[in-house]
Amino acid sequence: MLCGKKCLMEPMGKSTLSCSREPACTFFKSCSTLLYTLSVIQVVIFVALASLQLIPSYSGSIKQRATVTATTLAPTTTAEQTTSPKIDDSLWSKVFLNKAEVVLSTKAPLPANVTKVTCSYNINDLKLKGPMDITFDNEPPTMEELNKMYPDVSNGGSYKPKHCLALHKVAIIVPYRNRELHLRYFLFYMHPFLMRQNLDYKIYIINQHGNGTFNRAKLLNVGFIESLSDYAFQCFTFHDVDLIPEDDRILYTCPPSPRHLSRGVDKFKYKLPYVGLFGGAVQLKKEHFIKVNGFSNTFWGWGGEDDEFSRRLQVSRLPKLRYPADIAKYKMIRHKHEKGNEVNPDRYNKLQKAFYQMHKDGLSTLAYWVVEKTEYQLYTNVTVELFGPR
Numbered sequence: 235m236l237c238g239k240k241c242l243m244e245p246m247g248k249s250t251l252s253c254s255r256e257p258a259c260t261f262f263k264s265c266s267t268l269l270y271t272l273s274v275i276q277v278v279i280f281v282a283l284a285s286l287q288l289i290p291s292y293s294g295s296i297k298q299r300a301t302v303t304a305t306t307l308a309p310t311t312t313a314e315q316t317t318s319p320k321i322d323d324s325l326w327s328k329v330f331l332n333k334a335e336v337v338l339s340t341k342a343p344l345p346a347n348v349t350k351v352t353c354s355y356n357i358n359d360l361k362l363k364g365p366m367d368i369t370f371d372n373e374p375p376t377m378e379e380l381n382k383m384y385p386d387v388s389n390g391g392s393y394k395p396k397h398c399l400a401l402h403k404v405a406i407i408v409p410y411r412n413r414e415l416h417l418r419y420f421l422f423y424m425h426p427f428l429m430r431q432n433l434d435y436k437i438y439i440i441n442q443h444g445n446g447t448f449n450r451a452k453l454l455n456v457g458f459i460e461s462l463s464d465y466a467f468q469c470f471t472f473h474d475v476d477l478i479p480e481d482d483r484i485l486y487t488c489p490p491s492p493r494h495l496s497r498g499v500d501k502f503k504y505k506l507p508y509v510g511l512f513g514g515a516v517q518l519k520k521e522h523f524i525k526v527n528g529f530s531n532t533f534w535g536w537g538g539e540d541d542e543f544s545r546r547l548q549v550s551r552l553p554k555l556r557y558p559a560d561i562a563k564y565k566m567i568r569h570k571h572e573k574g575n576e577v578n579p580d581r582y583n584k585l586q587k588a589f590y591q592m593h594k595d596g597l598s599t600l601a602y603w604v605v606e607k608t609e610y611q612l613y614t615n616v617t618v619e620l621f622g623p624r
Contacts, residue, residue, distance in 0.1 A: 411442045495562065
């Protein structure tokens with residue numbers, strides 16, 4: 235070692251060591267002391283110069299650095315050049331870009347990827363019409379005509395407001411088979427209705443393949459899964475194709491709890507048939523739909539699946555919401571039960587098992603095959619085989 239002790243054994247018969255420091259050790263210790271003293275002097279000089287503003291300082295927040303940079307780019311008068319620049323904080327707005335906080339002058343144009351102002355969902359701020367005149371007396375426009383009517387809708391029936399950032403990402407799930415006339419009415423009325431509400435939405439038509447017994451509830455489960463594979467929707471509106479809202483104050487925004495939209499239907503004289511009803515047009519947040527394991531997959535034919543789902547909400551202690559009766563009004567396109575969608579005679583027996591079957595029957599046991607998935611301008615068609623009774 236360069237710096238240490240030199241130890242020698244004492245003469246024979248003694249057990250002690252005689253140690254002395256090496257001459258090199260004293261030399262290196264003196265050198266290290268000198269270097270330490272010089273470094274301390276250097277730090278003192280640096281701090282003194284910084285306090286006199288003779289060297290640049292790089293401390294401060296991102297906002298301070300951005301402010302100084304923007305100020306140097308702005309034209310200044312001769313008087314301003316001789317004094318320290320004064321920044322008016324009211325001229326600055328904070329935005330978030332690429333997860334880093336930056337500050338941009340409000341006088342300069344914002345980059346394309348800067349977050350927009352969030353949309354307002356106050357009734358007074360939305361350009362709503364209130365009660366609407368819904369009629370099915372005339373033939374609805376053709377698909378070609380509808381495409382021209384709504385050029386802002388694209389990519390499979392999706393829309394986002396251009397002037398603000400939508401806070402509600404909503405998937406509209408429609409169970410369907412052989413209802414082309416109803417579909418054109420639905421698209422004709424629903425797209426302008428939803429656009430006025432500043433929603434980030436997309437319409438999915440879940441079409442059951444073949445002529446087997448219809449299963450509305452299973453189609454809704456399919457729509458939930460298929461829409462989530464496309465986009466991070468926050469909530470889901472499960473909507474019959476033959477129901478059209480008559481008032482755009484029925485907001486399709488994401489509800490805090492499951493919401494029954496079609497409270498009053500003209501077929502029932504706009505009165506709620508019974509308190510437990512939760513069908514026609516309903517809304518749920520993603521986490522709530524997963525909590526109840528979706529709809530039952532076992533209701534083949536017409537009827538019962540809505541009431542069974544209502545019991546799932548009851549078991550899960552999820553209260554149902556409804557808009558006021560004078561607003562929540564819907565008009566139904568009259569039609570007969572088509573072949574393959576006859577009344578389910580076993581629906582009441584299945585209702586009795588809802589409390590015990592909800593975690594064994596639903597999203598967790600869903601099986602289907604996608605025959606076709608096509609994005610048209612005004613909607614996304616998902617044709618599926620459900621493997622049901624023929």
